[in-house]
Amino acid sequence: MTEISREHPRYESLITREKIVEGVRIGITSKQGLVAQGRGEAFDYLIGERTTESAAFAERAAVAHMLLATKLIISVNGNTAALVPENLVALADVTGATLEVNLFHRSDARIHKIAEHLKSRGAGKVLGCKGDKRLDLSHDRAIVDEEGIFNADVVLVPLEDGDRCQKLVEMGKTVISIDLNPLSRTSLSSTVSIIDNVTRALQNMTQFAKDMKHDSRQSLRDVIVSYDNNKVISDALYAIQERLKLQAGERGIQWI
Amino acid sequence: MTEISREHPRYESLITREKIVEGVRIGITSKQGLVAQGRGEAFDYLIGERTTESAAFAERAAVAHMLLATKLIISVNGNTAALVPENLVALADVTGATLEVNLFHRSDARIHKIAEHLKSRGAGKVLGCKGDKRLDLSHDRAIVDEEGIFNADVVLVPLEDGDRCQKLVEMGKTVISIDLNPLSRTSLSSTVSIIDNVTRALQNMTQFAKDMKHDSRQSLRDVIVSYDNNKVISDALYAIQERLKLQAGERGIQWI
Numbered sequence: 001m002t003e004i005s006r007e008h009p010r011y012e013s014l015i016t017r018e019k020i021v022e023g024v025r026i027g028i029t030s031k032q033g034l035v036a037q038g039r040g041e042a043f044d045y046l047i048g049e050r051t052t053e054s055a056a057f058a059e060r061a062a063v064a065h066m067l068l069a070t071k072l073i074i075s076v077n078g079n080t081a082a083l084v085p086e087n088l089v090a091l092a093d094v095t096g097a098t099l100e101v102n103l104f105h106r107s108d109a110r111i112h113k114i115a116e117h118l119k120s121r122g123a124g125k126v127l128g129c130k131g132d133k134r135l136d137l138s139h140d141r142a143i144v145d146e147e148g149i150f151n152a153d154v155v156l157v158p159l160e161d162g163d164r165c166q167k168l169v170e171m172g173k174t175v176i177s178i179d180l181n182p183l184s185r186t187s188l189s190s191t192v193s194i195i196d197n198v199t200r201a202l203q204n205m206t207q208f209a210k211d212m213k214h215d216s217r218q219s220l221r222d223v224i225v226s227y228d229n230n231k232v233i234s235d236a237l238y239a240i241q242e243r244l245k246l247q248a249g250e251r252g253i254q255w256i
Numbered sequence: 257m258t259e260i261s262r263e264h265p266r267y268e269s270l271i272t273r274e275k276i277v278e279g280v281r282i283g284i285t286s287k288q289g290l291v292a293q294g295r296g297e298a299f300d301y302l303i304g305e306r307t308t309e310s311a312a313f314a315e316r317a318a319v320a321h322m323l324l325a326t327k328l329i330i331s332v333n334g335n336t337a338a339l340v341p342e343n344l345v346a347l348a349d350v351t352g353a354t355l356e357v358n359l360f361h362r363s364d365a366r367i368h369k370i371a372e373h374l375k376s377r378g379a380g381k382v383l384g385c386k387g388d389k390r391l392d393l394s395h396d397r398a399i400v401d402e403e404g405i406f407n408a409d410v411v412l413v414p415l416e417d418g419d420r421c422q423k424l425v426e427m428g429k430t431v432i433s434i435d436l437n438p439l440s441r442t443s444l445s446s447t448v449s450i451i452d453n454v455t456r457a458l459q460n461m462t463q464f465a466k467d468m469k470h471d472s473r474q475s476l477r478d479v480i481v482s483y484d485n486n487k488v489i490s491d492a493l494y495a496i497q498e499r500l501k502l503q504a505g506e507r508g509i510q511w512i
Contacts, residue, residue, distance in 0.1 A: 005394035008419070014288075021287040031277040031290055032270075038294020042437070046302075138261035163264070181298070183503050234510045237500055244493055247439050254490045 016041075016083075023082025027113050030105040033079045036159065043180035044197050046240045051204060054235035055196040061227040062156070062176040062192045063095070063208045064220040069154035069174070072097040073127070077104070080158050080198060081114045085121040087202035092123065094209040097156070100148040101128030104161060106140035135167050158198045162186045178202075182236035193229055195236040272297075272339075279338025283369050286361040289335045292415065299436035300453050302496045307460060310491035311452040317483035318412070318432040318448045319351070319464045320476040325410035325430070328353040329383070333360070336414045336454060337370045341377040343458035344414075348379065350465040353412070356404040357384030360417060362396035391423050414454045418442045434458075438492035449485055451492040 008014060020037050023029030051059075066072055074097045076088060081101070092099055101114045108129075115126040127148035135142040135150075141164045144150050155168055158178040162185025168175045169189050177190040178201045187193040194201050212220065248255045264270060276293050279285030307315075322328055330353045332344060337357070348355055357370045364385075371382040383404035391398040391406075397420045400406050411424055414434040418441025424431045425445050433446040434457045443449040450457050468476065504511045 007394050017288050017291045020291070024287055031280055031287065032273050034287055034290035035273045035276070035294040035297065038291040038296070039298040040294070041291065042295040042298030045437075138263050181301075183500070183507065183509070188507055188509075230509055234504070234512050237504055237509065238512045240500065241497060244439070244496065248490070248493055251439065251444055253439070253444075253486055253493065256490050256494045 020079065020082050023078065027110060028117055029078040029082040030103075030110075032105060033077070033082075037079055037083075040159070040180050040197070046243060047180060047195065047236065048239065048243045049197070051196050051200050052235065052239050054232050054239070055194060055201070056204060057227070058192055058194045058229075058232045059196070059201060059204045060208050060212070061223055062194060063205050063212055064223040065154050065174050065176060065192060066095045066097065066156065066205075067209065067212060067215075068217060068220050068224075069095075069097075069152075071152045072154045072156075073100050073148050073152040074098070074156045075100055075102045075149060075158070075160070076114065076118065076126075076128075077102060077159055078110065078114065081117055084199050084202055085118055085123075087199065087206065089118065089122045091156075091202050091206045091209065094206055094213065098148065099123055099126050099128075100145055101126060102141055102144060102149065104139060104141050106143060135164065135171075137163055137167055157186070157190075158202070160186045162189065165189050182233045182240070187233060191229065192227070193232060195232065276335065276338050279334065283366060284373055285334040285338040286359075286366075288361060289333070289338075293335055293339075296415070296436050296453070302499060303436060303451065303492065304495065304499045305453070307452050307456050308491065308495050310488050310495070311450060311457070312460060313483070314448055314450045314485075314488045315452070315457060315460045316464050316468070317479055318450060319461050319468055320479040321410050321430050321432060321448060322351045322353065322412065322461075323465065323468060323471075324473060324476050324480075325351075325353075325408075327408045328410045328412075329356050329404050329408040330354070330412045331356055331358045331405060331414070331416070332370065332374065332382075332384075333358060333415055334366065334370065337373055340455050340458055341374055341379075343455065343462065345374065345378045347412075347458050347462045347465065350462055350469065354404065355379055355382050355384075356401055357382060358397055358400060358405065360395060360397050362399060391420065391427075393419055393423055413442070413446075414458070416442045418445065421445050438489045438496070443489060447485065448483070449488060451488065 101111050118126050127145040130145045131143040133146045133150040154174045156176045165186040166189045174191045176192045177186045178194045178198050179186045182195050245255045357367050374382050383401040386401045387399040389400050389402045389406040410430045412432045421442040422445045430447045432448045433442045434450045434454050435442045438451050501511050
């Protein structure tokens with residue numbers, strides 16, 4: 001890894017980059033995934049690098065869906081596997097979810113490598129190697145396991161492609177996305193759109209799942225019924241606006 | 257390169273990613289540079305993937321500075337070398353600038369490879385290999401050529417680090433940056449902050465330089481005097497806000 005001085009003003013952000021570059025080096029993350037990581041960084045900066053009240057609300061609604069699910073899958077790609085393997089395993093454990101590897105830049109070698117990586121971090125069963133069903137999409141994220149995403153009623157898709165997200169919703173599934181762009185097709189088409197950094201979101205959701213695990217099914221249903229996804233997206237846009245306004249003010253830039 | 261269907265809704269953006277991934281494959285771009293590219297993509301999306309009127313104004317002011325310069329350098333990093341080598345050469349030709357390679361993740365091999373890459377695209381002299389002077393910074397972008405950036409009165413820094421940008425300004429240089437984040441330290445500290453995609457910016461500037469090349473020195477000075485950099489940054493923030501508002505409206509999301 002390139003040596004980065006602790007004095008560098010963007011030290012934390014540069015270290016995260018180094019982690020994901022390491023993911024590429026060991027064959028887990030695709031190079032294109034690094035660009036996607038950068039897009040996320042920019043939106044996280046805009047949202048203020050914190051979980052907004054509204055995002056926490058979405059995370060609770062997501063957990064309610066997960067705890068009520070009959071067949072719950074967490075879809076894992078090369079970026080989440082490199083950045084947050086332990087968090088994925090912890091959330092799966094507490095919610096009873098199964099992890100399924102699903103890649104845009106798919107190869108059998110990468111799928112197996114990621115599955116092994118997750119198992120080395122404590123994952124039990126990891127799906128995605130079979131790829132015995134296909135969604136109606138023109139790229140490799142179409143390839144899924146029948147006993148996994150294909151038959152699931154609830155799917156958590158951190159860092160997803162918009163068209164696959166739409167397809168899963170069209171199939172009648174409850175889709176929970178984690179995506180920092182409030183106006184991405186993923187955020188706009190999901191049942192629950194978590195507009196938060198994937199590391200913070202998974203940590204919060206694991207805590208919420210522990211808290212809510214023994215709640216009655218009716219009280220979980222109440223959380224879902226009172227949830228308004230469009231409001232959460234509106235709130236995220238407002239948070240971006242307020243953050244830009246604040247930063248401009250601090251820097252003597254006129255807000256027009 | 258991974259096959260990408262033309263039907264994919266983000267086809268153009270994905271193809272650009274493939275280009276910069278190719279830059280990594282041939283040793284020109286660093287893997288960390290891919291993450292930086294992603295950050296730029298996000299801000300370009302926010303600004304509407306177009307040159308705003310205000311950015312065009314900044315590009316004209318930048319060209320006026322360049323045409324009045326005594327010693328003009330265009331700093332080249334691994335991302336600009338991979339994405340826009342021809343545009344860098346064209347702008348240098350019309351303004352009489354010299355290109356200098358300057359890297360955050362520096363190695364002699366990469367510097368030479370980039371210099372050769374630029375020469376294969378028509379560049380004459382390319383500086384940056386000597387590295388015989390050092391700016392007061394804790395990372396490798398400190399290393400510059402005495403006959404280049406160190407002695408220049410005007411420096412164009414596309415996709416720059418904030419701290420080096422500040423340092424160059426402190427040294428009394430006129431610094432022109434190209435950076436899509438209007439509130440980055442680079443944009444906030446530059447003499448002229450071009451808040452535009454680097455491909456569009458360089459193409460516009462080359463055209464403006466052709467148009468303005470035979471203008472009198474007084475008329476170039478007038479362009480500079482009437483230029484207000486803080487206003488340009490304000491305008492960029494306004495453009496982002498308007499773009500988000502428009503997109504939210506089109507998608508039925510309430511703007512609060």
